[in-house]
Each structure stands twice: as C-alpha cells, then as structure tokens.
Amino acid sequence: MIASGRIKLLPPDLVQLIAAGEVVERPLSVVKELVENSLDAGARNIWVEIEGSPDAHLLVSDDGEGMSREEAVLAFERHSTSKISESEDLDRIVTFGFRGEALPSIASVARVKLTTLREGDQTGCEIELEGGKALDVRDAGRGKGTSVLVRDLFFNTPARRKFLKTVRSEMKAIAKLITAFSLTTPACAFYVVHNGRKTLTLPPAQDLRERMTTIFGERTVDSMVELLPGMSGVELRGFLGKPELSRNSAEHIYIFVNSRWIQSALLMKALKEGYRDLIPRDRYPMAVISLIVDPAQVDVNVHPSKREIRFKDERLVFETVRGCVRQSLSPHGTELPAGEHGWIGHETWIGHGGEDKFRGPGVRGHLRDGGTGENRGFPYESRPDMEAGISFVRELLTKEGGEESPKAETDREDVGLVNLWQLHGTYILGETKGGLVLIDQHAAHERILYEHAMGSFKGQDRASQQLLFPLVLDFAKDEFENFLEMSQWLKKLGFDLVVFGERTVLVRGIPSSLRRWDEGQALRDIVDFFSEDSGDEFPPEEKAARAFACCGAVNAGEVLNQQEMNWLINALFLTKVPDGDPHGRPTFIRVSLAELEKRFGRR
Ligand code: ADP
Ligand code: MG
Numbered sequence: 001m002i003a004s005g006r007i008k009l010l011p012p013d014l015v016q017l018i019a020a021g022e023v024v025e026r027p028l029s030v031v032k033e034l035v036e037n038s039l040d041a042g043a044r045n046i047w048v049e050i051e052g053s054p055d056a057h058l059l060v061s062d063d064g065e066g067m068s069r070e071e072a073v074l075a076f077e078r079h080s081t082s083k084i085s086e087s088e089d090l091d092r093i094v095t096f097g098f099r100g101e102a103l104p105s106i107a108s109v110a111r112v113k114l115t116t117l118r119e120g121d122q123t124g125c126e127i128e129l130e131g132g133k134a135l136d137v138r139d140a141g142r143g144k145g146t147s148v149l150v151r152d153l154f155f156n157t158p159a160r161r162k163f164l165k166t167v168r169s170e171m172k173a174i175a176k177l178i179t180a181f182s183l184t185t186p187a188c189a190f191y192v193v194h195n196g197r198k199t200l201t202l203p204p205a206q207d208l209r210e211r212m213t214t215i216f217g218e219r220t221v222d223s224m225v226e227l228l229p230g231m232s233g234v235e236l237r238g239f240l241g242k243p244e245l246s247r248n249s250a251e252h253i254y255i256f257v258n259s260r261w262i263q264s265a266l267l268m269k270a271l272k273e274g275y276r277d278l279i280p281r282d283r284y285p286m287a288v289i290s291l292i293v294d295p296a297q298v299d300v301n302v303h304p305s306k307r308e309i310r311f312k313d314e315r316l317v318f319e320t321v322r323g324c325v326r327q328s329l330s331p332h333g334t335e336l337p338a339g340e341h342g343w344i345g346h347e348t349w350i351g352h353g354g355e356d357k358f359r360g361p362g363v364r365g366h367l368r369d370g371g372t373g374e375n376r377g378f379p380y381e382s383r384p385d386m387e388a389g390i391s392f393v394r395e396l397l398t399k400e401g402g403e404e405s406p407k408a409e410t411d412r413e414d415v416g417l418v419n420l421w422q423l424h425g426t427y428i429l430g431e432t433k434g435g436l437v438l439i440d441q442h443a444a445h446e447r448i449l450y451e452h453a454m455g456s457f458k459g460q461d462r463a464s465q466q467l468l469f470p471l472v473l474d475f476a477k478d479e480f481e482n483f484l485e486m487s488q489w490l491k492k493l494g495f496d497l498v499v500f501g502e503r504t505v506l507v508r509g510i511p512s513s514l515r516r517w518d519e520g521q522a523l524r525d526i527v528d529f530f531s532e533d534s535g536d537e538f539p540p541e542e543k544a545a546r547a548f549a550c551c552g553a554v555n556a557g558e559v560l561n562q563q564e565m566n567w568l569i570n571a572l573f574l575t576k577v578p579d580g581d582p583h584g585r586p587t588f589i590r591v592s593l594a595e596l597e598k599r600f601g602r603r
Contacts, residue, residue, distance in 0.1 A: 042064050125140055275325065465494075516552075526551045
C-alpha cells in the first residue's frame, strides 16, 4: 500500500468492492447486467433460474455468441469490454454494456461460475471465482452460448446483505425486469424459473404487438392504439391504452430509449400531458413507448444502473412525445386541444396553474357540477339506515361514555351533524355542538370500507351484487400472479369470480359496498394496490382490506350531495377507530368553539 501521511491509496481489492456496490445493489441488478450481456451477445433464448432466494442461487444462461477461453478470462478484468474502444464510442453507444464493469463487480461480491462456448469452437471453458479471485479455469462442454451462475451474493459484504428484500418482492421485480426486456426484443424468448417451476414464459414473437399480446392479453392489446411514429431525430414506436384502460399507478407504463428501459420524469410528464383531460389527473395510462434517438443526443453515462438518461434537447423530446401521444389518441388523427401550458422546462414544470390547484386532482369536480351524472353516489343498498345510524351513535355515546377517555367522550358528543358543506370537493365541513369538524372524505370512506372488509374476512356476511352482464377480464401475466395471491380475500369481500385460462377471470358479482366498478378497472386497481403494498410485515388480509378500502373509497375531488355526506359521517362514527384511515392519516379535524373564540379575540 502506498502511504503518505494520512492519505493512503486504497488497496485495489477495496476499490473493487466499492465500485461493485454501485453496479450490484441487489439480486435484481445482477439479473439486469447478465441479461444485458446475453442480449448484447445476440441470444435468441435467455433463461433466468433461481433456487430458493435470488441472492443464494441465480443462473442466467443464453445461446448467444459465447466467448473463447482467453476472452472469458479477460471478461473478469476490470474495464475490459468488447463493446467500446475509444472515447468517441461513448457518443454512439448501441449496446447495453460498455463499461466492462459488470462481470468483475459481480464476481467480487459473490461466488461465480461462468461456462461458455464460442460459436465454431470444439471445447468450451468454465471459470470459477470467489470474491473476485479466479479459483479455476478448465475445459467444459456445453452448447453455444454462456451461462453465469451467481451464488451467495454479498457473502463477503455482510452490510449489504442486511438490505435484501424479501424473496417474493425480489422475484416480482425480476419478472418485471424480464417483461421490460422482452418488450425491447420480441424475437428473443425469455424464461424465468423459480424452484423448478416456470414462473414466466415468453416465447419468441414476430413483433412488439405479438409480444404485448403474450404479456397483457389479447383483449387489452385490442383496446390499445398504435403510437404515431414521431419525427426524424425523435422516432417513436409503441402502443397506448385508450383512456378507459387507465390505472391507479404507473406500473403499466414502460418507457424505452434506444431499447434501454429507463426512468424519466421528463417522459412520464410528456406522456401524462398527452393524456391530459382524457384521464383523471391522479390516474395513469397503460403504455409501451419506445424512443429511438440519435445516440449522440442522449447521455446514458449518468448513473451506474444506466436507468437514468439525459437528453441534449429536452424540449424537443418532450414536445414530440406529448404531441404524438395526443394525436395518436385522437380518433381522427387531428390534434386534440392542447393543455393551456406546454413546455415550461423540466425542473420548473408546474403543469397546472389557476383554479385547478384549489380543486384537488383533476377537473372532475367541475364536470360533475355541470351535471354529467358521472357521480354515481354511494351504493344505497349497503347504507345503514340514516336515522337508525344516528340514533345508534347516540345510544353508543350514552352507553360507552363512561369507559371512554374524556377526550374520546367529547369526540363522540360531537356526532349528530346536520348541515354539511363540501369544500373543494375534498373535505366535509359540519357544525357540531362544540364547534366545527372537518372531514377528509377519502380518508373517512377508507376507514369505513377497511372495517367492512376486515369484518367480512372474519366471516361476517358480505353483500354481493350480481352483475347484469358478467365481465371477462384479462390480466397481464405478472398481475395474474398477484390476482391469484389475492383471490381468496376478493371472494370474501363479495367478488363472485371464476378463473378460466392462464390469465382470464370471469366476474359475475361485485361487493355491493364498492362505489365504482368502471368495467372492471376497480378490480385491477385493487389487485395493483395489493401487490404494491410494501408492508411485507402485514398479514395478507390486512393488505387486501387496505387495497379494497383505498380503491373503493370516494376520491378527493368528487362532489357529494347532502345525503351522501351524511351517510359518510354516520358510517364513519360507527367504525371502531373513526379517528384515522388505515394508513394512519387523520380522518377528521375538530375545531372547538373555544378556539374560534380565542382566535377572534372574543375571550
Ligand atoms: P460490458 O458489458 O460493459 O462490456 P461486462 O463486464 O458486462 O462489461 O462484460 C465484459 C465482456 O464480457 C463483454 O464486453 C463481452 O465481450 C463479454 N461477455 C459478457 N457476458 C457475455 C455473454 N453472455 N456472452 C458473450 N460475451 C459476454
Ligand atoms: Mg455488461
């Protein structure tokens, strides 16, 4: 080690470990790097096989061009790459890899065995490494291609092990990543195998549309429109879900730039802006969008994970995407009226100004004021009788008053609201004996539905409402796994479901407390919400109840009438914990007369 005073040059193996941390964050990043290598090698079939936990045993195999023995040994040297050789190449990167860092980084934090046979060679070779050090290089037989087995990831960096996600969520992330890769390379087949079971099979496809059909199902793809091709400089390809396919998360949006699956706030905004006024602002479209831009116009060398990129001309890219999305969605190919605001600049983007800010998400409030009849109201059949509700609460107060803490007692005393106002389509304002109360309508309804759901899981009968026209729903492949995981809870909630086929469900009935159904979108939303709930420590029924509550509840921005507001408040105070929603947010705020008097200087 070279040392001079307090400053020392780090020993090379430590440098290696630090750099590896940037490339290899978790098992998912190993899959990403290895699959990229396989694609760069021209593979037609890629297998990802996992035994037990993805950090314990992960194998990626391909039938790509393979490597000679010398190349294979060299591949584990830092900054050895066959993909670029001079600095100008950085401006025209067309392969996934280019840093020559992945293999050495993975090898430095795991036990790795690479087996490869180059096209035309008689014998292949096998290299074993542990913690970055080569243990053995020997001849080996195999077909053309390369396999990399990665075991005991982070065995020598215990601090990293602590941050590993659960097997379930890592497997999901891997399936999602492979799905994304498969959308850029339809001709290549992908297989994910977990503990010997095929969990994802994507056979080779003719084109993007066929690949999308495998992933999302025919019915879904049939209700998508093809994206217009863009312009020279910023070419576009892909498909857009019609507005009625909108979802409650960005889960079903895939954006690629020069075949790289990327995350870009800029492109996400351009896409959402393209859908402006076609879907509510708090919803997301389904979309697969692929941009082809001159490699010199993008910088992918921003982050080691290569998922972030930078454009030289952000404005051009933004306007092209926004405009093409909008035009593709318009039925006659003419541009729909654009939003009042176009480009403001990536960092300073505000999107909306004016009144909208005060109306909560979207302009739906205005629409409903205009009497479009969009507001369906609460399902009346599931409402407790209002009068009975109020007297029940009063009874509750007199009976339980003694046992409650003094604070809770006054809370309860406040019940019995009559005159209600809705503020900004979001809050309900009511006069109480002791002052006033402000209720968050979404949070309150969530609490009510959550307790209904938990009750139905405990065996209390859940009212179900038969659909006049049973609905056939196609789920995307990964979504269907989530659906199956959840289906027992859905049935208890009152969904009448029949599964047929690999991803298709027939819905015959829905819970009568469900406020919106939207041709099955509500069910998709619930499944999405359930699978994205990161609270792995919570029992599944609680997550199911939360998903049902959040997706079934009235949204902020929805106009309610007096009757609906009264029902909501009475039902809220009939729950066990009226004070908070299932996520711990408050459902209501009280302001006492005393406080008002103080603020007005009356006292
Ligand atoms: P990079 O992909 O940035 O070049 P890597 O460390 O991922 O760096 O790989 C180093 C080199 O090893 C690659 O440039 C490529 O030549 C070779 N290589 C890696 N994986 C494969 C594979 N699956 N098939 C063929 N060659 C591979
Ligand atoms: Mg690579």
